[in-house]
Amino acid sequence: MIAAGAKSLLGLSMASPKGIFDSNSMSNSRSVVVVRACVSMDGSQTLSHNKNGSIPEVKSINGHTGQKQGPLSTVGNSTNIKWHECSVEKVDRQRLLDQKGCVIWVTGLSGSGKSTLACALNQMLYQKGKLCYILDGDNVRHGLNRDLSFKAEDRAENIRRVGEVAKLFADAGIICIASLISPYRTDRDACRSLLPEGDFVEVFMDVPLSVCEARDPKGLYKLARAGKIKGFTGIDDPYEPPLNCEISLGREGGTSPIEMAEKVVGYLDNKGYLQA
Ligand SMILES: Nc1ncnc2c1ncn2[C@@H]1O[C@H](COP(=O)(O)OS(=O)(=O)O)[C@@H](OP(=O)(O)O)[C@H]1O
Ligand SMILES: Nc1ncnc2c1ncn2[C@@H]1O[C@H](COP(=O)(O)OP(=O)(O)O)[C@@H](O)[C@H]1O
Numbered sequence: 001m002i003a004a005g006a007k008s009l010l011g012l013s014m015a016s017p018k019g020i021f022d023s024n025s026m027s028n029s030r031s032v033v034v035v036r037a038c039v040s041m042d043g044s045q046t047l048s049h050n051k052n053g054s055i056p057e058v059k060s061i062n063g064h065t066g067q068k069q070g071p072l073s074t075v076g077n078s079t080n081i082k083w084h085e086c087s088v089e090k091v092d093r094q095r096l097l098d099q100k101g102c103v104i105w106v107t108g109l110s111g112s113g114k115s116t117l118a119c120a121l122n123q124m125l126y127q128k129g130k131l132c133y134i135l136d137g138d139n140v141r142h143g144l145n146r147d148l149s150f151k152a153e154d155r156a157e158n159i160r161r162v163g164e165v166a167k168l169f170a171d172a173g174i175i176c177i178a179s180l181i182s183p184y185r186t187d188r189d190a191c192r193s194l195l196p197e198g199d200f201v202e203v204f205m206d207v208p209l210s211v212c213e214a215r216d217p218k219g220l221y222k223l224a225r226a227g228k229i230k231g232f233t234g235i236d237d238p239y240e241p242p243l244n245c246e247i248s249l250g251r252e253g254g255t256s257p258i259e260m261a262e263k264v265v266g267y268l269d270n271k272g273y274l275q276a
Helices: 004-010 090-097 114-127 152-171 185-192 209-215 220-225 257-270
Strands: 024-027 032-039 045-050 073-075 078-081 102-107 132-136 175-179 200-205 247-249
Touching (some): 102 257, 114 175, 114 200, 114 257, 247 257
Parallel strands (some): 132 175
16 A cells, blocks of 8 residues: 555555556656556556656665565564564655655753754744644643653653654754753663764754743743642752753853744754765
8 A cells, every 4th residue: 555645756546456556757857757667456566657857767666675674573562573674765855855754852951942943943944944843742642642751760751752653753853952951961862872973953942940940831840849830950859961962052141933943044054964
């Protein structure tokens, strides 16, 4: 079965899940590819195509060639699992988007400006035609991580899951902005280790507790000081600042969210992430 997104990228008809597709052409400013697909009734699929430019040769759909691939593995509690490859790879998606997938990991105390920076950065990159997606701690806890509390092991699991999701976004070629307190160094380092060298950009919102507490936009510090929230980061739960982060923001007085976002965009540009 061809994923809907892949179909539209390849210019295939959505109407005919089995049988012979007529060739369609997909064109954008960078390339043109004409694909002719044949899907047999037993589900095995082959594609032949005319290729122009740097679009990869399409040998099979979803990497399914009907041949046995690689051994079965055990990962954690998952037994007898197999990694599936696809001939359309990260490098191809990046070329399509004219950018490089990566993770911008924004860490800092509650009220330090993580969400504000994430949003400013997203807007700035969007204006440049770059595709981003924000994984915000507060938001992810409304769904995927709604089963997790703020005790240490649940925060660790929160960060682990977001790190894995962020890795998938980066593999999709997207600039993923993860914005979480992520108070423990080992958890952040574990997320870093999931990605190729350079693709994890740790941004520290270096804003003193006194400033965050004065801002207190949600009234949480007040509740924590009053003992109505237990284990609040910075009050009665630890925050471990990064030791070797790529970017540190906030110490220079009066730095606006826009100036901060510009600094991150400058970094990405310099490192080549804003082109394929
Ligand atoms: N005990 C405690 N400590 C810290 N923060 C708390 C707590 N309880 C609720 N909140 C709210 O949850 C938001 C932080 O969620 P995160 O997923 O980023 O936290 S963590 O990374 O798992 O530590 C955080 O959002 P931000 O203020 O945007 O950081 C708070 O609104
Ligand atoms: N660079 C900044 N300078 C001054 N105030 C800021 C800045 N960034 C954010 N704020 C303000 O600080 C408060 C907390 O910002 P927020 O982005 O929600 O922090 P966090 O996501 O880290 O909890 C908000 O009221 C926001 O308007």
